[in-house]
Amino acid sequence: MTRRVRLWILAVGGAGLAALLVAACLELPGFGGTSHPYGDRAVRASLARRTANTIASINFDQRAFDTLGEMSILFASVLGTVVLLRQTRDERRAKPEPAYVALPVRRYALIVLPVALLTGLYVIAHGQLSPGGGFQGGVVAATALHLLYLGADYRALERIRPVGLYEVGDALAASAYLVTGLAGLIGGAAFLANTLLPYGTFNTLSSGGTVPLLNAAIGMEVACAVVVLLARFLDQAVEIEQEGGT
Secondary structure (H helix, E strand, O other): OOHHHHHHHHHHHHHHHHHHHHHHHHOOOOOOOOOOHHHHHHHHHHHHOOOOOHHHHHHHHHOHHHHHHHHHHHHHHHHHHHHHOOOOOOEEEOOOOOOOOOHHHHHHHHHHHHHHHHHHHHHHHOOOOOOOOHHHHHHHHHHHHOHHHHHOOHHHHHHOOOHHHHHHHHHHHHHHHHHHHHHHHHOOOOOOOOOOOOOOOOOOOOOOOOHHHHHHHHHHHHHHHHHHHHHHHHHHHHHEEEOOOO
């Protein structure tokens, strides 16, 4: 396919997308009015399933299939990074040299690390109750581990970050999300339908039906994925060297 044909295809596709967006925007309620049909329905569905955080209800109940697509994008990114940044034949792995870290930086990092890790886990666990959830908490928990790299050195980080285990954890979390969705089909409902568990008492950790399960799976998947991504990039920057050079 020539460059000219590709540009024509892009132009036609872009024009079609623009027309659809304009048509959709013309049907939106007036700005500043009292009619909010999407928001009203989302809040009503969230309350009906005892989910205090409406955003979590949208992500893991009303539009859980969309969240599966977002998770798949991150999973594919990790897979691509692992494949592209693997050690090649003309590269060797060198031991990282211990680095000097100023005492105030070391103390701060080592004090903040457990606080940041607990904060990430708290955000994941309370995703159906308060702002946050699996995506945000997973990133916080994963980056918290890397405070050890700032507060100590790369070798200390490697001891608490066995990359193989995190790769397995990433795959298991993604599988858990899919299995939860398939369980809905087995139970006679739709894929990822929130019908497996009782909705529980509003504003408690056990409320929301399958929302806490899907939220926890996303939290584990995001945390493991971020750890693996950073591990591969840090390997390239710190450990892997070309034969005869850096």
